[in-house]
Amino acid sequence: MNPALSELGRIYPPERLLVQPGQLVPYESDALTAFRARPLAVVLPETTDEVVQTIGWCARHKVPYVARGSGTSLSGGSLPVEGGLVIGLNRMNKLLRLDPAERVAVVQPGFINLEVSNAAAPYGLYYAPDPSSQPVSTIGGNLAFNSGGAHCLKYGMTSNHVLGAKVVLPTGEIVELGSQSLEGVGPDWLGLFVGSEGLMGIAVEVTLRLLPKPEKYHTVLAAYDSLEKAGNAVAAVVASGLLPGAMEIMDHLAIEAAEAAVKAGYPMDARALLIVELEGEAPEVEAEARHLGDVIAASGAYEVRVARDADERAKIWKGRKAAFSAVGRLSPDYLVQDGVVPRSKLGQALLEIERLSQQYGLRVANVFHAGDGNLHPLILYDGKVKGQLEQAEALAGEILKLCVSLGGSITGEHGVGMEKKAYMPAMFSQADLALMRRIRRAVDPDELANRGKMFPHSEAPALTPHGPHPLEKAGVIWRE
């Protein structure tokens, strides 16, 4: 073992310092398998102190690192830096405190999203952000990517539900951002940290806000014979002044996949399904449900179902939430995009995606958060067919540019990561990016934290002037 690594061995017992190929290989990718990179080592800290020491080690030896929760990032966020360190936080998974009276939970970063709601359930509380990956993804990962879910329009994303975080900065300093209050004074430092994709340090403790569970849900499933009609229905709901908790659309490919995966009982002949959910106080929801019923009835749905109980509601959502992975049943490989368009441009965007799909000869399945205009086109391809990955990537790129040209964004919730960094200039000017980079360097002068992500052309910048890295000389890491 080289000297730097053996120094790391003084922080970690051997079973938590992984260096064998058989141990490293499984960490090479996150949920975006199109990219992979072999880390130098993986460490599995169990305490804040170990994280601080690890960051200190990285800073001394100028070794880049990536924090990893459950590795479900869809944009290469938790993809290792070649030859860098992976800091696996999934063992820091304790619930530190649950205060039902103040409605806050303090958790370690490896705590699983869904577990927060499970822990809060006995008190009639829940944690609102519900990414489809909620049974798997960690609060640390959610924080880094400001993850959203089906219920974002009304209640916001992760950022709107994080009150405070204890963070180990890339310099090894520990800072407390935010507080336990919903309000603050002075710049919203926590707001900046959330969604910074692991580029500004590692969250080791997170304070979350819990909400009272809605008294009543009203979940409607409407089937349409065209995507366009479903899209128009969304517009009609919005125009009626209703503010549903969620509005989701799935197209026929996604329906087919989800149905095969979880037998949600979706109408299989539908070209598009719309899920609309109202939630809140019972009398209010009942009143809104009548209005919603009128709007949906007038929207040209050929079948409308209302969930009669919690089980039926769960079934409807299970299908929706399994849809991504379920698409794996239709195709050996896929890329997911998550561009956003103004809601009124949804129809146009979908038509254009359809056209691009035909042009490239690749199938595209659509499941999306219609309420926020957040598309999730899943581009199906077969990596075994030569050139198809490149085709799929090109198609994905066109979809991103389309979103920007319609006035939207390249990502609504999955983040930029590795995958979309080349498209950042489509959305931001040189000056915008330069400033963001300046902030990044102010916080992390050597750009060690998640190096190579988010910014275009961001490979190993700080290294160049320093000459070959000690580990590089030792033949442990290399650059290509």
Next chain:
Amino acid sequence: MNEGLLIRPSEVAEVQEAVRAHPKSLPRGGGTKAALSTPREGQAVLDMTGLSGVLEYDPAEYVLVALAGTPLAEVEALLARHGQYLPFDPPLAELGATLGGTVAAGLSGPMRQRYGGVRDFILGVRFVDGEGEVVRGGGKVVKNAAGFDLPKLMVGSLGRLGVLVELAFKVFPFPKATATLKVTFDRLEEALEAMYKLASSPLEFYALDLETNPATLTLRLGGQPEALPSRLERLRAFLGHPPDTHTLLLEGEKERDYWRFVGRLEWGHGYLVKVPIQPSRIAGLERELPAGMRRYISAGNLLYLNWPDSIEKLDNLLKSQGLRGLVLRGDAEPAVSETLKSPLIGVDWEHSFARRVTAALDPHNRFSPNP
């Protein structure tokens, strides 16, 4: 009194020029928060009211984009015509506050209870940084995760990180009907207990405010008109049907007037201070505070306080309670800000992350009041 320079740019380029031309500058919107907008020695004032107007607004998108100097009142009137509103309910609109000033001060009002504060509704910003560059963060759609969240960073930035020139917000439909119930309790403890219970219940409020003299909860309901009577009934039942002498129902024009009045935060002489707080700290703080006007909003998460005494005393008091505050205005304007070392009082939360990020945005220290 500072005889500083006053510049009133009417274009973004002029803001850039002004920033570059002056070693120190302080943006000002409507001037409704004098403690934040009164210049110190050597600071040029950038009067932002010349950069005014709504740029984009399509009610179907729930998005509004406007220049930073746009008066809140103008925005709210436009939204109201389409049955929408700014859900963070910014205060001081009637007194002439602007969008930019509201964001920079980080102010939200009672209705933040329902969906969140200004940080939860800001989608995008354009601002001039300390190099005089115009930069943009966020976007103009209701959801966006690309790049660092600069819009949130600017909330509460007090002009120290850049001069805001354009802002994008998420907006929502205003409830079709509203009603407000005021419930007075014999003791503060009872009111606090009821506040806890209400906030943890599935009952939904547009506002859940606590006043202390006498201990009163003000509860605003909103939604479909046909559901409102039964919801009020449920609310009364939840509260255990307090005798009528203790409750007051406000509806219609009366109700709207009441909230308009609350939004002025005009409580006579003394300083107006924003204090973020948690419900569990209220009782402790109340034991130390003198009688006077104040309002805890959003179920005890934010205190707007009228402070009749010296700021040093309040500073010490907040420190002893582990709290922090932001002085918004005082009665002896504008001298107030000269006696104030900083409008930020109470516990000092300065940390390395703040210093580093500030240095990146304002490398030449143009926006800091200090040399």
Next chain:
Amino acid sequence: MQHKIDTQSIGPQGEVMAHAVEACVHCGFCLPACPTYAVLGEEMDSPRGRIFLMKEVLEGNLQLEEAAPYIDKCLGCLGCVTACPSGVPYGELISTFRGWAEPRRHRSPFARAFRLGIMELLPYPKRFRAGAQLGRIGKVFKPLLPQALQAPLELLPERLEPAPPLPEFFPAKGPRRARVALLAGCAQQVLKPNFNWATLRVLAENGVEVVIPSGQACCGAAAMHTGERGRALALARQNLKAFPNDVDAILSNAAGCGSGLREYGLLFVGEPEHEAAEAFSKRVQDVSAFLVNLGLVEPPALKQPLKVAYHDACHLAHAQGVRSEPRKLLRSIGGLELVEIPEGELCCGSAGTYNLEQPAIAATLGERKARNILATGAQAIATGNIGCFTQIQSHLRKLRREVPMYHTLEILDLAYQGKL
């Protein structure tokens, strides 16, 4: 997931494995369902990690011995299959991979002898009984034995129950509603002979006549899941011959054996009897599912209310999708309150020969399961698998909190007899 597995050179089994790898999209939804991930918290000990490792080995990028420790730790509980939205047939992948890998493994002589010992003992009730008797004597010397041999001893009961030989035929009571063949199971014949007797009585009570073919062998699941394909094939061939065709179904009352029989189709991939094996597999049912389909004769209500926790055996719930049926049977007993066990989908750590080969992990899982069961406050525990039964019982004992345990069919049996 993209792969470069050379299916041509590996053959039909390569196809099976490549298909599973291809279906995995690396989403990680299986992580929370995996007991080894829950205990060890490492990617290589998760289903997603193992799939990646197997892929790398099959592609030739990784030495088998590098991956082996993590593949070995897989319980084969198939919790991941239930959790996977993408429909990855993980069970087929791991069984096939183990079969492919076994001849390529470098095992220490001790490990080989140990595995051989298990394989020569478990499938043969007579030998197993003799071994178990010896083992009881061995308990006295336990502290002197190597670690690997201590664990199996702990699972042995203090005293073996007498096991009267099973009949070849057990008639129905009253009019005959169906005729079935029963697989008697190896370990349970020795450790809990009453499982089979209770099953026979309940079936009879429901108008089902049962044949117990004398030529039957061990199902071969243990051999198959540890990569001993040849041994598994030999046992399976014997069963294909032994079981008659003139029955409505082939029943098993041990989750592991039942799912073993249902895997014959996979086991025989590339063999001449493949089709026959597939057909055989389709006729196999767990006794609980069979009874629910047939329509249970309602048992009399209990004299006193009883709170029962039902433990899902992995090889019923995950491997065969049998979850609701045993619950339905239990609920049909008046006065019986059924409670769910927290983390119910997590394996108890028994999993065939697992607690013999990975005693430390098995023990952690066993204790976790025992604590979760105790948290329900149940007065009795029901399950449909001998492995889970002994594992849970031994861990409850270690916590000094014994709760009466039954096979699901034993509870029905007692209810019919009015003894509960």
